[in-house]
Amino acid sequence: MDQSYKEQHEQFVSDHSGTNVVEIACMVTTGPLLVLLRHVVQPWARMFHFKPSVRTKFVCDFLLLVLPIIAVTTVLSNYTDAVLTALLCVIFGILACNEMLNNISQWKPPHQRNKDVILLLDVKTPERMAFITNYRALINITSCVCILAVDFAVFPRRYCKVETYGTGLMDVGVGAYVMCNAIVSPATKARYLGHKTFLDKCSAVFKALVTTLPLLGLGMIRFVSLKILDYHEHVSEYGIHWNFFLTLAVVRVSILLLLVSIVILCICHPSSSWLISMCLALGYQYLLSVHGLREFILTGSDGQGSRVGMLNANREGIFSCIGYLAIYFAGVQVGQFLQKSRSTLRDWLRAVVVLMAVQTLFWLLLKFSESTTENVSRRMANLPYILWMVAFNLHVICAVLVIELVSIILTELNKPVYQGTDYKPNSQPSFCLLRAVNSNGLFYFLAANLLTGLINLTLATMHASPTVGFIILCGYQFVVCGFTAYIFNNTRKSLKFG
Template sequence: MGRDAKDAKEAHVSGLTGSTVADVNTVSLVLPLSVLLWSVLQSRLRLFNPYTPIAGLIDFLINCGACLAALTVYSSSPWMLNLLLLLPALGIAVTSAPRSMSKSAVRPPPKNTGSKQTTLDPLPVKPFITHYRGAMMVITCVAILAVDFKIFPRRFGKVENWGTSIMDMGVGSFVFTSGVVSVRSSLKTNAGKRPNLAARLLDSLRHSLPLLVLGVIRFISVKGLDYAEHVTEYGVHWNFFFTLGFLPPFVALFQSAFNIVPSYAALSCVLAAVYELALDKTNLGAFILVGPRTNIVSQNREGIFSFIGYLAIFLAGQSVGMIVLPRQAVLPKNPTLVDRVKGTILGKLAFSALVWTVLFYVSISYYGFGLNVSRRLANLPYFLWVSSYNCVQLALCCAVETFCFPALQKASQKEDESQRTRYATSTLLLAFNRNGLAIFLVANLLTGLVNLTVPTLGMGIMESMAILAAYIATLSALAIGLDKLNISIKL
């Protein structure tokens, strides 16, 4: 890639003004609305059972096509796309009665029905979590290539220093949702039998090393190919894989603090607040934004110090995981509103979303702290924005599941619950969620390949959409192929 083209690409990708929070929220409604349309089609019409090629195509159009459209051709009129998803879902929900699973979907129970097969899992698989994590992976994969085309609005690209955008939310959401599911191992372990610090650190290295290796490979390939990059995003040598790779050992350290402050939410807020004080009351903020790059630390100051904010986001994700992963308690016969908030996952999620949202607006309000969101710094408002956004999205997906698949809470045996869960889960989103990090890695490779072979900035709407559709279809085929082969690639 020539120097002029590279400079143009950097200016194109960096983004300058970003979007408003309301704009990001409006565009992002495509995720829960796509899940709603899929869920209504399945619960009312059993459209995806069995999973025929036609059903697979519709699954792809709803869960991948809608995300692609939201970031490109419908970016200037997101409410129109939202209505195109919402109105059919409401029409089908009103005119069709719920239908149970077909007999072909129900496999005969195993002959040896031991306790392991009949006892309900205290940490059951939740379709709404699978749907949200899968949808987040889809929109992330779409965005990392779409940003290189003119059809992708500049307000969606990562901002330089201050502001909000879809892609700024994407990296934070990736970390947040990773935190949500990571707490599963902690919930499985009795607090009195928690491994010591040395054992936790040793185990964390097993998760860190592959990611750190990927970070090194990405650094070498980017520099070797003279690929367009924006230094102020993470620094000269740092990249997102390094951020992900250093999370496990630091999370292992914070598990010791959890014994003193038994709340991941409180720990995350304390960490983010202390970091914000350092940014505002010392020269740290100025150093990160305008300091010279004279050594290894100053050259990578964005990645090193923003890691503190991403660690807080990961801990906030773990606090939500403590809410959504355990089995929902049985409500009393005549539950009050307080019982529903305290006793249901949806109620707890809605309350958490309200708290995070209030804290976020206090942090940015003129009558509050008056701070600005900065993804580059991963400061306190950014941390609160990511936590609020993801809690709201998870609450909406949980509400969809509660409305469309109420029978999920009524299973009496593990095998029955497993069948109901699979029936209520999109095959495509399940596949993206199952091998998310591996798919993300392939998406990065394909993005580089496309940018090195075609002039993305000079392409028209039809050519751009054709390439982007082929790209996301390739990733979808890979994800479903790995799922059908029962392959889980853990990095």
């Protein structure tokens, strides 16, 4: 890579101040609404006697779920409110048409629809709800869209990672991945509670180490590859040698996680993880604010930004793991709540109320912490960042859960319309791109990273016009999603982060 272009590119993705948390929350809300849009268009396949193949289903899912996400993060980034309004209008319009179908005698077999709200609340829900799958997949897709989009001028600079303080869309990435993994982790499912003896605990630690080796290997491969290719780097993001994969590995099972997550959860029930999260977050912020850790992370041991020595070189990546660990334990607590047995709409609606109340609490705590400590800093993963990540992820989880409950209600109220379609009551379609991405999350992310690197090495991305950038982003995601869907549909094997 030409040295002058490399320096220009590094400057292109650096020194940004971000946007506000409201805009980011609104932007990611488009994903759940797209899932609802896919649900309400299902009856139209039957109306036109359309029985799509797996390939056609993939193309439809791509057009309905992925393409709009690319658009709202790039060419439509200034019109998020209009996009949300348009989506709602389209959904309500299709629902009105579906209602008309219900009233056409030749389309409605003898069936008395149940519109009694009280009885509707007792409708049985699937044993395995799809909202966690949708949540994890949407986070993964949005993140992978951004990792290439950030290199193009069509991607708004306010969505880039901020330099020190502030909130950008890309600052969500690693925190959201940590939360996604924690929600479905073995700790959440209390698998470690059976380890009573010291040997059992050592065995759990060893197994955890083994599962972390691929992430450690990927972290080393990424570091070596960047140096060999002289690829552009944003050093203040993690440090010189550190990267995303090493952070995930450390948070999952390395020193802190081995000593705290595995061993402590062998003794304590996962329901206590909120207390561990709170202690880590408050203790870490205390070190940042009172004992000079903030100054060390921002300016190094010499106060001039020194990168001499392993600790100085990677201070952001190393110390931010404490904050990510707090997010991890918060995710374990959320996962514990979501794993509770619920069998009716009434049960899940109560869960939604609780999640919304907790989400509101964390948004308020975020504002309070910013006024009393410091602003959000993904670079340090400080207390406000931890609170933001918990509030943000609860927002997305609530959104996808509400959308799934709405889908179940719509299916129950409009059974005649859905009869004969691929979408059976209380189920996902037989092929679902979101399920494919969730089941092969690690493969999807790796493929996206490799293709991102290839595109950057062969094209001066930051000089591409908005139109060219958007077209390349669409093609890039079509290829990555296509390979992921192919592997899922033909092997049914999973390659995940957590």
